[in-house]
Amino acid sequence: MPDAVLRLPQRVELTYTLGTERPLGAVHHPLFALIDALHRHGSIQSAAGALGMSYRHVWGELRRWEAQLGRSLVVWNKGQPAALTPFGEKLLWAERRAQARLAPQIEALRMELERALADAFDDRIDVLSICASHDHSLPLLRELALAEQLHLDLQFAGSLEALRALDAGRAQLAGFHVLDGAARGSVSARAYRARLKPGRHKLIGYAQRVQGLMVAPGNPHEVRSLHDMVRRELRWVGRAESTGTQVLLNELLEQAGLASPPRFALLEPSHVAAAQAVASGAADGAFGLQAAAFASGLDFIALARERYFLVTLKSTLEQRAIKRLVALLGSPAWARTLDALPGYQATEPGAVLALTKVLPWWTYRGAR
Structure with a gap:
């Protein structure tokens, strides 16, 4: 009998936000903020207070995520403080481990995005999009241009495709x-x-x-x-x-x-x-x-x-x-x-x- 294939019920998609405040973490997701607060504080009421949310909102979000994941996250014993299930604990620690492993790469990506977006606000910097046939010297030209605050957005394609990209407005050169x-x-x-x-x-x-x-x-x-x-x-x-x-x-x-x-x-x-x-x-x-x-x-x-x-x-x-x-x-x-x-x-x-x-x-x- 062939081994069973484990399939995740959810796909991970990365997005980012713009703002003036520092990010909550390398990659932030609201579900893990909820279960982390519950793990730390031992009850939905205390977790809601730590997050600045209402009890009803936190309770509703946890129930919604349980339905979406098809697994129980919280032990819902009437009259007792809510606690994470073994699956909830495992999910939390899996995310923490992934965050720890990927933090340097994610931080580098975040900083690169911040630098790139900062350039958009710098009136001294110009950007040119180039679609070009492969050439050894073009990356060297891009380095020289960077020193002159001219950013070359360079994409390689065949000569005929590059000319089509120019006429279609997908490139300036x-x-x-x-x-x-x-x-x-x-x-x-x-x-x-x-x-x-x-x-x-x-x-x-x-x-x-x-x-x-x-x-x-x-x-x-x-x-x-x-x-x-x-x-x-x-x-x-x-x-x-x-x-x-x-x-x-x-x-x-x-x-x-x-x-x-x-x-x-x-x-x-x-x-x-x-x-x-x-x-x-x-x-x-x-x-x-x-x-x-x-x-x-x-x-x-x-x-x-x-x-x-x-x-x-x-x-x-x-x-x-x-x-x-x-x-x-x-x-x-x-x-x-x-x-x-x-x-x-x-x-x-x-x-x-x-x-x-x-x-x-x-x-x-x-x-x-």
Whole structure:
């Protein structure tokens, strides 16, 4: 006979309140305040007095919780002071033990929430939401921005999804990347042209990056080019079709005359994850960033240089937060940060660029 599965009758949901007084505990729940007071004071009357409540309210709440839990919390002997049942005692001590164990983490969470909310009242601090294709340098940019009292709310997504988030109003900036010098009829043009509108979107220069093949140290399978990606004996890591890296790879495969795409043994959500799959032996190779390959101790075969851009709506360029970010991108501190990353180069960082100048995929009629 299989073991019985114990199921809690209640689910725990965490909420928090705003106020000027210090909290009663790390996490406060009214039920445990009731049974703790009853345990300490030995009667409903005394417990009610300690809590500043009426006898009737405390009695009614205890009865309500008993009905909700389906278990007795209180020994209700007529003519005798109420006391906790063995289950009530066990429940109280279980909650106290959990509070003791979790108190440091909960206090850290509370303090982080207080700091974050305090920032909302500080007029010197600006917040920018960015949905961007995965990039090694963006967390470093967030650190630099914090020092300038500019908070970057950063979320990673594929390049195409990032552009959708911008147009849907879920982000103020999107980050995407494209092969440097991509032609009008290229895979990149076909992927991005419909999602970028001259007159509506503006590019902000960010960086150049190098992408290529990441392989195990010593290149044991003698990988040299994209043609090795169709070798059946090799296991390759792929990326989702909505990612800029997969768009770039598709373009390079087309340029190389490889009509059949490689068969991927697994898909990973980021350059770091792809590199780790190769480093762990789960795959023989992956297409990704030079910086990710070097960080994981892999060999790297460079194949393409690409531009990474931030894009925003033309109507938001004059916002103070955008202007502050543009200034930070144009600073020597940001140039030094990029120079320290393998395969990165500062290229027009912080410059506001017109789509039709940098990505000449539109005719004048289409631009209008």
